[in-house]
Amino acid sequence: MIVTRKKDLELIKGLLAGKKNLVIVGCAECAAVCQTGGSEQVKEMAEALSGHTILATISIQSPCDKRISSRDMKRIAEEVEGADAIVALTCGSGVQALDEVTSKPVIAALDTHFLGMVERLGRFYERCSHCGACIINDTAGLCAVTACPRGIRNGPCEMIRGTKCDVFPDRDCVWHAIYERMKARGESDKFIAYHEPVDWAELHSPREEVWQRQ
């Protein structure tokens, strides 16, 4: 799930200066779970922007999916046509999908934070950096690239403090955790499996996944 945070409201108001007619779009998926872009937050945003004319509000199931955004925005085509800007309570992908399907100025109301694992509402944890060079099958199911602040692929580093991370002293070093898991599984000999440096030739942004016709 994409974890988002609300941008400062005054910043958004500043970006909307001179734009009278607005459409506010929320995300009924990730941002709704984060309580940053669900229908309640769309309503709050409409109230906060009461100095503007809100032509329409809408929650889209997956605004990052252009097929869905395009379909749903057509339902309010008249309001979109009359809008000076669209306020998007979505991740950055949603903002850009809305821009592409409406050709209207889209103001991002959220900061896209990370790809998160949900423990329960209000507790989101980054467990995957979507690096594209996954070694999790070699690290006992723990992503060291994400859990280590340095992203070390062959750890631990010398800064480990006993079994704790020097950057987060209240947390175990992930490489200690990996070792302990492997040891419990009788696989500690796999601990020093070498992981090559990441080959950035294929992993730099912007990445694409485009299926080829058979």
Place this chain on the structure above:
Amino acid sequence: MAAAMNGSLLYLPRIESVDDIRAAGKSCAENESLLAGEYGSLSPLSFHHELSKLGCGNVLIEIMLRNKSRDLAESYLVSASTLGFAGAVIATGAFEKRANMPMPVYDLDATQALMLAVGLKKRGTLRANFKIGVRAASGSEAAQARARHFVIAGADFIVMPHGEMVQGLEESTVLLREMKPFK
């Protein structure tokens, strides 16, 4: 190499001025080797001449990975070897959170940097007598396993804080004696 350094190394973590180098000269015990660290504004690479005149034993350079891509790490290794440093100590480096913090690099970890250095040495890009050390820790089984791996993977020695040791690596371990701040 560990024996050549009598098992200990005076560590000058940062060079902010030539005064720091002079202070290192005064702090060196007879024939004690010196590790010039990279935490300061001035790179030890630029001061090899001054460092080598201090009368210490071997002079080594710290290659810290927190601010280096693999290209820069290689450049530092080759430059250090060419300039005449006795060797390099690969260090991951502290992750210091602060205002206006630059992007941490860590393009290579210490194991990957060691592999790079060993490869450069095999190819003759580094001097044959250029020694390669790696900073290691001993406080957990995971850290000890990694320290053992450094030696297996070709490190001439590992460097630990004073008082630490990994069983079986006594001959390969050099202990750091950190310099007191210059007054």
